[in-house]
Amino acid sequence: xxxxxxxxxxxxxVGKTTSSAAIGTGLALQGNKTVIVxxxxxxxxxxxxxxxxxxxxxxxxxxxxxxxxxxxxxIKDKRVEGLFILPASQTRDKDALTRExxxxxxxxxxxxxxYIICDSPAGIEQGALMALYFADEAIVVTNPEVSSVRDSDxxxxxxxxxxxxxxxxxxxxxENLLLTRYCPERVERGDxxxxxxxxxxxxxxxxxxxxxxxAVLKASNLGEPVVLDQESDAGQxxxxxxxxxxxxxxxxxxxNTEKKGIFKRIFGG
Amino acid sequence: xxxxxxxxxxxxxxxxxLHISTTDISVVREALANKIAxxxxxxxxxxxxxxxxxxxxxxxxxxxLKNALQSLNLVPVGVSGAxxxxxxxxxAAGLAVMVAPKTNSTENQPQPTTVIERxxxxxxxxxxxxxxxxxKVPEYIPAMQLKQNVRSGQQVYxxxxxxxxxxSVGNGGEVIADGSIHIYGALRGRAIAGAQGDSQAKxxxxxLQAELVSINGTYWTSEQLQKHGWQQAGCIELxxxxxxxxxxTE
Numbered sequence: 001x002x003x004x005x006x007x008x009x010x011x012x013x014v015g016k017t018t019s020s021a022a023i024g025t026g027l028a029l030q031g032n033k034t035v036i037v038x039x040x041x042x043x044x045x046x047x048x049x050x051x052x053x054x055x056x057x058x059x060x061x062x063x064x065x066x067x068x069x070x071x072x073x074x075i076k077d078k079r080v081e082g083l084f085i086l087p088a089s090q091t092r093d094k095d096a097l098t099r100e101x102x103x104x105x106x107x108x109x110x111x112x113x114x115y116i117i118c119d120s121p122a123g124i125e126q127g128a129l130m131a132l133y134f135a136d137e138a139i140v141v142t143n144p145e146v147s148s149v150r151d152s153d154x155x156x157x158x159x160x161x162x163x164x165x166x167x168x169x170x171x172x173x174x175e176n177l178l179l180t181r182y183c184p185e186r187v188e189r190g191d192x193x194x195x196x197x198x199x200x201x202x203x204x205x206x207x208x209x210x211x212x213x214x215a216v217l218k219a220s221n222l223g224e225p226v227v228l229d230q231e232s233d234a235g236q237x238x239x240x241x242x243x244x245x246x247x248x249x250x251x252x253x254x255x256n257t258e259k260k261g262i263f264k265r266i267f268g269g
Numbered sequence: 270x271x272x273x274x275x276x277x278x279x280x281x282x283x284x285x286x287l288h289i290s291t292t293d294i295s296v297v298r299e300a301l302a303n304k305i306a307x308x309x310x311x312x313x314x315x316x317x318x319x320x321x322x323x324x325x326x327x328x329x330x331x332x333x334l335k336n337a338l339q340s341l342n343l344v345p346v347g348v349s350g351a352x353x354x355x356x357x358x359x360x361a362a363g364l365a366v367m368v369a370p371k372t373n374s375t376e377n378q379p380q381p382t383t384v385i386e387r388x389x390x391x392x393x394x395x396x397x398x399x400x401x402x403x404x405k406v407p408e409y410i411p412a413m414q415l416k417q418n419v420r421s422g423q424q425v426y427x428x429x430x431x432x433x434x435x436x437s438v439g440n441g442g443e444v445i446a447d448g449s450i451h452i453y454g455a456l457r458g459r460a461i462a463g464a465q466g467d468s469q470a471k472x473x474x475x476x477l478q479a480e481l482v483s484i485n486g487t488y489w490t491s492e493q494l495q496k497h498g499w500q501q502a503g504c505i506e507l508x509x510x511x512x513x514x515x516x517x518t519e
Contacts, residue, residue, distance in 0.1 A: 150421055153439040157420030201457070203418055203437065 010151030012122030051223020208241025322350025
């Protein structure tokens with residue numbers, strides 16, 4: 001049975017798709033058979049971030065409507081073994097997803113995969129509800145700013161009341177906080193909420209802190225998940241988070257401003 | 270789910286009952302409007318039953334009554350305590366005829382009840398004598414207790430009792446109680462105590478950062494709270510007409 005993990009946030013533009021791509025790719029790199037499912041019907045982005053946009057033939061909605069089978073729609077990643085992408089439809093809207101249809105596809109994927117990463121659209125409407133309904137676990141992507149934290153709080157409330165686990169009275173959806181676009185310099189200046197501030201408000205376990213990084217933008221534009229860029233701080237921070245997701249204990253990095261060492265001062269950073 | 274797509278079952282609901290002692294609907298409307306002004310949110314679109322028992326069969330204009338209730342944003346569902354003639358008129362006005370429950374208690378406050386208990390008293394001659402003793406037992410409604418965070422967009426209402434939350438109330442969350450509210454965490458959202466009218470109700474919290482606090486309809490927004498125990502542990506109570514915040518720790 002696969003672990004179904006929804007990557008969600010409420011607010012848009014905080015890094016859900018980037019995180020879905022990075023975490024899915026990282027899990028596959030570590031030997032887990034992983035599929036990333038794009039639930040953002042009508043605004044499909046995951047295939048761009050994953051660099052597979054030219055290979056999309058059939059999509060999620062085609063499979064739900066029985067116009068294609070799952071194996072026709074799944075795109076196999078060429079870089080990482082055991083990594084697949086199920087793209088969203090660009091021409092339809094979010095009402096094309098039915099609960100029965102989504103359940104059938106997730107059941108089928110569960111037979112084959114270790115991890116199913118559901119990349120949720122922003123908002124708290126149909127699309128987002130569908131993405132989180134069947135989840136066993138949630139990664140709540142949050143930026144260290146007030147509106148993002150508040151939207152995350154809202155989505156946590158929805159996870160606790162509108163997910164399948166909540167409706168059927170099962171063990172609740174496991175919640176993880178992923179803080180992205182973190183900038184220690186701005187926290188020190190008091191322009192940005194700190195890790196502690198966000199943890200205090202949301203009161204859920206911290207999965208990872210991804211520093212604000214040029215590497216993320218570069219990775220998106222190249223269609224290479226940032227986790228493949230092992231030189232970058234963001235890529236390393238995602239890998240740490242993926243270890244934690246699998247139950248390992250890893251120290252948090254990139255939380256403080258970098259102190260320039262003597263060599264960096266002499267030779268330049 | 271049955272094959273017909275429906276299922277018909279009996280179920281009990283708690284409804285507000287409006288006791289009418291005058292046939293002058295304008296008087297009723299005005300008195301009700303004043304009542305609603307104290308807690309407008311609570312009454313918004315609330316279903317309501319009109320009890321006409323104390324009119325003893327005097328003619329009531331049910332059409333006007335229904336319109337008056339609707340104009341106050343209430344949902345009139347039915348009439349109770351009506352005579353046969355009134356029942357016909359109520360039906361004509363599109364109101365259901367309800368059977369009033371057989372209780373005398375119309376107060377919200379729990380009434381002490383008298384219970385006879387038998388107590389055995391040993392007597393020196395070793396003769397057992399049973400003596401009836403009167404014991405006063407107050408009707409007790411346990412507090413509603415929640416061990417969770419109340420998150421943005423969630424609403425909790427403790428009817429007829431106190432509310433205890435072991436956790437925090439987030440911005441955009443709302444906790445309401447007819448009694449007092451105790452929050453063992455931060456209050457960042459809204460807290461409304463004494464919702465059905467209790468000036469003795471209080472709000473306690475570990476860390477006061479509320480958007481709004483209200484006791485018996487008197488409220489403060491976060492703007493006013495900034496000057497009163499902001500980010501401190503505090504107890505909010507009604508001091509006459511004014512709210513006040515008292516520190517929980519010295």
